[in-house]
Amino acid sequence: MSATATKPNPKQYKSSQEVRWCPGCGDYSILTQLLKTFADLGVKKENTVIVSGIGCSSRFPYYVDCYGFHSIHGRAPAVATGVKVANPDLDVWVITGDGDGLSIGGNHLIHTIRRNVGLKIILFNNKIYGLTKGQYSPTSEFGKKTKSSPFGAIDHPIHPISIAIGAEVTFVARCVDVDGKLMQQVFRRAAEHKGTAFIEVYQDCNVYNHGSFAYASDRKVRDDHLVYLEHGKPMIFGKEKNKGIRLNGTEPEIVELGKGITPDDLLIHDERAPSPTHAYLLSRMHYPEMPEPVGIFRDIELPTYEQLLHSQIHDVIEQRGKGELEKLFTSGDTWKVD
């Protein structure tokens, strides 16, 4: 990735393919922001690969003028791992959905995260299976009525960020589809992060689950329902910036600022906390009981899988010399027949 003198136009990163999402779909905004981020960073198209699974969201690669791989359902992280290990110089992004990434693909996601493969994973969470026309997904609310749960879903939902932290992710963030500014910031930081960056984007499925994230996207109310994470800053939120999050034992609680409570009493956000417990705690803050954190929960450094793999190869070559077939063939006991 290298910045160029004059920044390219985001449009230059658009492919010639027509975008095929429903009108009003939150996916559009995410696409726009990633293109802007690419332009902003001046990334080289030819060094960028976007790998996706299957789902509405996973059509994403077709719309970007870089290398793209629309793979099979749930397996994008595995395909992307192969790409990144084969050529660590590539910037590899993974696009997945709540069904693709957390239902059928949950295991690959976890293992990619724990290996800290240098992939930027964007999970479009619309709490529904869009492409298959509206079944509940692992993130759908308990009791949600959908085509496959006409009497209400009985599965307790999974929380993507909690799962990612359970798998010890090195970078994890959350955005809302309508908040382009935050998305760009987060995408940019993800691009800069060396290991696995996992980003959950709340995405409106206009057709099968419209308004599921209204509390977080509606301008009128969202400031009371979200808390913007800023490293080193106390956790203040609310339209009037008059509320804050304080620690009570290991649990966060909402407090009103003023009346003896000052920002100093609040929980200070620490992206770089060596232990993931802080980030985990944040991931447990759910609407409506609590404001939901958006922004970067965690960003720590840890050697990446591809670095370790290549440096191990490097070390072995240092020790043994570059492999020679002759030597390989005749290693072990040999004998000669004349």
Added chain:
Amino acid sequence: MSATATKPNPKQYKSSQEVRWCPGCGDYSILTQLLKTFADLGVKKENTVIVSGIGCSSRFPYYVDCYGFHSIHGRAPAVATGVKVANPDLDVWVITGDGDGLSIGGNHLIHTIRRNVGLKIILFNNKIYGLTKGQYSPTSEFGKKTKSSPFGAIDHPIHPISIAIGAEVTFVARCVDVDGKLMQQVFRRAAEHKGTAFIEVYQDCNVYNHGSFAYASDRKVRDDHLVYLEHGKPMIFGKEKNKGIRLNGTEPEIVELGKGITPDDLLIHDERAPSPTHAYLLSRMHYPEMPEPVGIFRDIELPTYEQLLHSQIHDVIEQRGKGELEKLFTSGDTWKVD
């Protein structure tokens, strides 16, 4: 499960099959303790089903005289879910290994946990693939040399309890294979728990990974390396019971008792904390930096999947009446041809 007047002998729960683990394998002890627990609880053999995947550990069902299903690699939780939903009156145990349950089967494990299916899952963690003769597993230490990592594993290990908590498990515990007493206590509590109970057992693979848990099993040192969790009690540990765990922000730290520090300053263990953050924090305590908690991390109540499923069916039947084929066949528009 019903207690009988005279407790049955654990031997009554043994099947006729010869046990086929290597001499010295930690699996033996786990088998013994589960049989004792069965005897102790006086469980009905015919109402007990043990489902396993593939691995040394997964041979377990053959050795117990109840219903047993030795399924395929990684899929035991899914098979067991079918069993439990089909007949919620059965006590269903799942036996899995660190490879079976966390590598190929990680996704099923997570989804079973989040659905809170009433299964008792025992994960035999020997940090190795035993049955396939010694490759590193997802729990193997970073840098571990094995048949498939002769220069050291480059995968950062996964922590089973952190993952389970990430998936919002309702019961989670840890034991060491040599500690029969604790195992029995934990198995018993798991049996009593209604939802998913997940138990990690540190298990010595005598052949391919001997001594990996020596710090936790060796009588001479283990009391300094383990902290026994007791609900409502301060977290004290050490051979001399002179050390404790105190909370520092969201992080646990070791303190010496005395010198002004009393048990009142320590973190109080709360199995029933409504938020999983407390349990998560405990799951992050790793040897050698910290003592590792054993016992029950978390035990909360939440409706189980099978309960919800059957009560939804029950409710619909209440509303609609028991389904009749005649009515079903003629629902929607019909017409008559004479």
Added chain:
Amino acid sequence: MSTATKKDKQTKAEARKRSEELMHAAILFAGDSGDGMQLAGTQFTNASAVFGNDVSTFPDYPAEIRAPAGTLGGVSGFQIHFAHQKIHTPGDRLDALVAMNPAALKVNLKNLKEGGVLIVNSDEFTKANLARAKFDANPLESGELQPYRLYKVPITTHTLEAVKETGLPPKQASRCKNFYALGLVFWLYDRPLENTLRWIDTKFAKVPAVATANALALKAGYNFGDTAEIFDLRYKVLPAKLEPGIYRNMTGNQATALGLITAARLAGKPLFYGSYPITPASDVLHELSARKEFDVRVFQAEDEIAAMCSIIGAAYAGNVAATGTSGPGVALKQEAIGLAVITEVPCVVVNVQRGGPSTGLPTKTEQADLFQAIIGRNGECPLPVLAARSPADCFDAAIEAVRIAVKYMTPVMLLTDGYIGNGSEPWRVPDVGSLQPIKITHATDPETFQPYLRDEHGARPWAIPGTPGLQHRIGGLEKEHITGNVCYDPENHQKMTELRARKIENVVHDIPDQDVYGQSEGDLLLISWGGTFGAVRTATEDLVHDGRKVGHMHMRWLNPMPANVADILKRFKHLLVCELNMGQLQFVLQARYRVETLGLHKVQGKPFMVHEIAEKAEEILGGN
């Protein structure tokens, strides 16, 4: 204005009163994905079915939820064939086409008969839309539609006017245009509106404004037909003479779901359905999810592997258990299906086939999963395979699959496809009392119980957890004959492999002899399986009618095959296997019977046209 306007007004007014009687007609509603064409088609189908026609339908939609408006890729269509006689297909060529935009016209015009009715929404023939549909010139003006009876109706404008009184915002109001189009076609084919009006009332009960608007649009369309002077002819398709009984219209996926529910009832068991959504199989899941009053336990699994494993567990514990998926899902299930084969646990795997390989053409039909059904697993892993031949037949096939599964203690694969899964036809409601119960005996006697002791059919006992004294252990490792204990003995493995194979071969005793329609010997035997039944049967009817020595062997059972197949194959000079793949049944027949066969292969995501079969047959028959 339409071509029709060139005619004298007087004549038209009369014509309007004239009504031509047809034996059958095929029409297509086509428009943008968002235009509600599936809905219009379904309503027309139901109205025609209730009216008493035989009907056959073919919904066809893009893989995107909503492809970019106005593009060729975004066209969604619903074809209905309705008739005064028994029919088997949704029709080769269209008698009438409703094109809601230029793209719909572009994609479907080639299927319209010369002289066929062509109704277009002229409002949508804007420059932008024409460009999106890759038209160089406006076809409404270029004269290229000369061969058809073109009716240019400003459907959007009319609809907006018609629903104005509801006060709906224009965007929502214009969504009613499918009902307007439907109303127009209802008039054209002289169908009553009641049925659809009733449906609108129920469906939109909670949003009365929408209900009213749709009803208004429907009636406006109808009335436009009735009062406007552009139509010169109206058609009538009288009711068909179907077997007496109560009928309803049903898609294949609905029928599969109903069949599974019925089978479980006939067995006196709860139904467990473990599945993961996938097009075009999801509707089976939806249908079953809505039927909880039948004690249907629906488990939406995290993936296909879990779905398959869950049904193994549920069957092991004594439920009637089934899973449904499509091609890629079956691939994922195969390892677990092998577990069901070796543990000999009864269950049903439904494959609603779609276009492959890989993700392929997910919303299109194909029959390319026969290989993976019969022999696509690791090891020697045989299981019974049958295929439904039409939407309604899915009901019977599902019951049959369950019956065989529990009798032989084996997984059974039921093949349907996107074409019959989504397509519909009238289904004669069976008399519940006449349905044959499915007998299940569970082992209960600890004295005689042996997990792998076989009965006269080769099946092992079904002993379910909860039964005192029958504790036993099963699994994926080879097991000892009779005891079921893990066993590595070489001869035992040979024996068990043979016993498992023989058991599946025994199913032949439970399946009817293969029948042949038309000539029972002669020049050409047309061979088909699954959803191609209708096209091949119709072609055969025509050929036989023309005096050709042609027979049709439609194979319901693909594994095992009926005992008399070998014999039938010998009785014809030529064998033509017609399949929507590259020759899979052909391969299997050649391997099994070492006969020379010809193949008619089509992999275009579409069903056969009757004429394609007929032409190929004529080509083979030559001057015969």
Added chain:
Amino acid sequence: MSTATKKDKQTKAEARKRSEELMHAAILFAGDSGDGMQLAGTQFTNASAVFGNDVSTFPDYPAEIRAPAGTLGGVSGFQIHFAHQKIHTPGDRLDALVAMNPAALKVNLKNLKEGGVLIVNSDEFTKANLARAKFDANPLESGELQPYRLYKVPITTHTLEAVKETGLPPKQASRCKNFYALGLVFWLYDRPLENTLRWIDTKFAKVPAVATANALALKAGYNFGDTAEIFDLRYKVLPAKLEPGIYRNMTGNQATALGLITAARLAGKPLFYGSYPITPASDVLHELSARKEFDVRVFQAEDEIAAMCSIIGAAYAGNVAATGTSGPGVALKQEAIGLAVITEVPCVVVNVQRGGPSTGLPTKTEQADLFQAIIGRNGECPLPVLAARSPADCFDAAIEAVRIAVKYMTPVMLLTDGYIGNGSEPWRVPDVGSLQPIKITHATDPETFQPYLRDEHGARPWAIPGTPGLQHRIGGLEKEHITGNVCYDPENHQKMTELRARKIENVVHDIPDQDVYGQSEGDLLLISWGGTFGAVRTATEDLVHDGRKVGHMHMRWLNPMPANVADILKRFKHLLVCELNMGQLQFVLQARYRVETLGLHKVQGKPFMVHEIAEKAEEILGGN
């Protein structure tokens, strides 16, 4: 005491000096899983190979790591056939059997020739062990061993004595008994000890006491043979006349690994190997993991699906990419293999087949995955399939697989099996310079690049990320001819399906014509594929030698098949397909060539015996 002791001591002393020359001998080391028989066998093999014999081996071990000591299920064996001539199998019947306990005797005695050497560890014939092995009476005393040259040696006692000086605790000391037994057999067949002594030194360099103990035990065994008076005869098997060159002994799995490394080198590429451990394929993973100096990128994936997907990604990004697994793993990979087929990404899938179905007999051999290799996926999903015929041949087959994959831009399936994967034979080290480079051209020109434009072989270009101006998108949906854009057009799907099929058929131009050994026409053609080569070839040699009009067609390429196969099949009266399955190649041949074939099927987890083939052939040939 042994039967031999009945003879006169004088005679024996003389006999001891006598040495009989043999053309070949087959011996088996058998004992408990924990007895180190695999090690003893490997050492004997290496010593024999280095000595100059042709060798062929067959290790056979239980599915448990260590089954209960002394049981029949826990017996582990290692069979070695070594010869003064070229051989193809580990031998049908044993010339000598070393049984370290009663169970090992029980399991293997039936394979010992009458009059064969039988060495038993008499210390282990305790009551408890006899019971565990299900012996009613002690066979050493019952006289039932009369037909063999029985030598009762208290191996444990001797070993403990021999290593006493090292001070090892008894448990560890007794572990050296395999070396004692090995020493004894070394003496019996007059093999030098040096090789093994050197190996002991290197292997146990870090535990000198163990090294010393093993060396002492080895020598003690040898010396016991030399000095004790129980042996009446000693054997010699002189070196074989192999093609001149440098040789080493190699297992099939090693050879596969080396072949992959070599292929990558020949292509000038790094090798990416994504795999998940599974018996009996894990050794390929182990071997490659140890070869990082060749820039081998080994990814131990979380499961087989991830392994397969990772190699698709790596191949897409320009590496030579392969995965290895066994039957159930292939089942799991099939969906992703379909993705590789439709995206046309080059890679190799190695299947070291084992006994199925399901988990089956995981440590035993079988050939029942041919179906799933050729046609076991969803949709029309063809790919090239070839099978290695012997341990050393895995090397060439792996290179060939890579060569075809990158030339045709396709996944290639390489079939080996547990028998040749674990078995070993001498491998003639090739001259590196003589190996044909693998030509790879990556697309680089943005002007002419089209992702699905095909070359003269039908392959699309390999354009790797990082290449400026070649950005493009691929995936599992059907794609447009030439442009590769997503395309739902019916005719395009038909075309692409045909193009993919034709491309795989084109591979026929790159594979040699099918050869036939023995008679090129006549009464009987023996047909085989994969690891059964050795047994069938040996049987054919014997039959031809006896003047029978028999040929042997061993098929390396299973898909496509060489162009001349049809022709060959016509030249023989009978066709006998010999396979370790229930007739999979037979089925495919019948389907393809519509010929009548006979089958010799064996599913016992074991390779064919030569005599099984010969007997079946004689049965068919009858009086011919």
